[in-house]
Amino acid sequence: MGVRVSEPSGSDPVAIVGPGAVGLALAARLALEGHPVTLCGRSGSATVAEIELTDHQGIRTVAVDWQDDPARVSPFRWVVVGTKLHQRDAAHAWLEGLVDRDTVLVVAQNGVEHRDWVSPHAAGGQVAPALVHFNAERLGRGRVEVRQDGAGLVIGDDAPGRRAHALLERTGLGVQVVADFTTAAWHKLMVNAVANPVTALTSRRVEVFRDPSVRDLAAAMLGEVAAVGRAEGARLPDDAVDDVLAWIDARPSGAGSSMLADRLAGRPMEHDGLLGAVVRKARMHGIAVPLCAAVLALVAALDGADH
Template identity: 40%
Template sequence: MTMLSGQARLSVAVIGAGAVGGVAAAAMHEAGHEVSVCVRTPFEVLVIQTADGEKRVPVRVITDPGDAKPVDWVLLAVKAFDTPGTADWLASLCDRETTVVVLQNGIDQAAEVGGLVPGTTVLPALVYIQAERLAPGRIRLGYGNRLDAPNGPVAERLVRLFQDSGMEVSLQADMITAAWRKLMLNAAVNPLTALTLRRMEVMRDPLVRALAEGLMTETLAVAVAAGAALTEEDMQQTLEFMAEFSDGNGTSMLYDRLAGNPLEWQALNGAVVRHAEAHGIDVPLNRTMTALIHAVSPRDPAAVVSRDTLLAG
């Protein structure tokens, strides 16, 4: 371990080089750490494209878990439904000194990851980055440079890890509320952009905005039942935040549908439905979004939702 200006140079492995993984890997390189990117499809150099031009980021690319060794930090940046497929990577990259940061949508992901790496520290994080994977190793970064993590000693180490990276780590005293606040937005904008095949300009349509508000209202009710300290005012602020997105920006689910990839309904509207059932709350709009996104997603045997779940209520 060598020293940078004021901090240690650490070994960091990023599992997944999609939009979030690519941006996170670039941030780790900017901070001066030793960065490896673990992927299925190799590429020669990581390129981050912004409005100011392109930045080429030299990282080590690994395609075989057998070539990986334990590192100080793992940033897990695959979609939630791909988590089981990272088991071999995690086994190679983790020991008891490793910290795994889960950079995924949803509210339940850290528990699943923890089951794959017993004895390893696992930290959930909320990602506020608008980016799009254009090709293997090529990412278009629109805006956003923030991660939210639960306040505590592990997250304080995460802040130091990202020092001088250009990315902010915000510590949250109430991670449950923070996670549900983000899900309240994602459960609306992700399916509505993916189903209409339109970017954020679609949210200016009065009928679509009304549907988004209905989805958020249902999610708010479930969030409160699950222990989140959210109110009607929070929902209105989320609607206002949604309106600030520029027309050219899309969502991760839209980008996945355009690319022909599986869609992340389980961690978004599917999560609202699961928690609603646990609390006896009816969420017909979220059940509808779950059914429709499931229907248009490329078939994935691990992503088949039961008829009872879709029709419950």
């Protein structure tokens, strides 16, 4: 990694937009390190004044500040966005108040479009996309459980990424800094664009990929996603499809996906930001992705029917 800049101290305030699984996990770990943390939640929702974090160290509780009115916040030096991909408009409202040109804005989300949607609202601040590799599950309002093996977050080795690294390593979740963020993001998107919709559509956990016909479909979809990723500059190796299938096979029995969890809870799903991104980018490059487009249509119809 290159030169480290702008080390945050434990007394640097941090704003976290989205008190969901990822937001709570990062907020709790930073607050435990001494950062005053302000959680920014949906307008009118119940205040979260403390977070109960369950992780390999046991159960710990830590106090945080709460804000639910984007019009009442001032700029922070450190801002983390942990909303879902379909909650971009909600996040924009917060960025207007929280971000100025000195802000380092960490976008902790799945997908490959972090900069596309955030940069126009970043007020000249520095945008650092972060891929989330730890698993966080919301157990209740202000309650979160974190599980992980390996690095919990992946960020790019550029100036905003290096600044974000200084903050994120304070979470103790393990931060991997990669020179080629595009490849890392597309590799993760291969998983999310296939595992998430297939589990959500079938209401089945990762075991569904053992069905030979589902496995064939997944392999063909992964081939489409990889082709688009390569056109976007991702250096995905020839065995990327097998590698992703092997990763899915290695998930513990009973593992699901965030999209399956959203479907089961009756919440909107992230299909547009995941599979939708693949189809959008494919169109730009003139690449045919018929299977991804078909599965996207089905999961979008399911989402529409659920709401």
